Amino acid sequence: MKVNADRSVCIGAGMCALTAPAVFDQDDDEGLVVLLTEEIPDDRHEVVCRAVTLCPSGALSLENDPSS
Secondary structure, eight states, X not given: OEEEEXXXXXXXXXXXXXXXXXXXXXXXXXOOEEESOSBOOGGGHHHHHHXXXXXXXXXXXXXXXTTO
């Protein structure tokens, strides 16, 4: 599974970084999402899915990685 973050849609609410801090952070300038990794390990799927669902702007999305 891969996660995508559209910084042009992000409003800096920070729900992603609070929910899955091993995967998401926020930049220092505008507080916008920063991906720490695109490839999501199996043990992080549930928490990343929760973060995507909680994103108020819809800036986060998931895609299945056909190579995995």
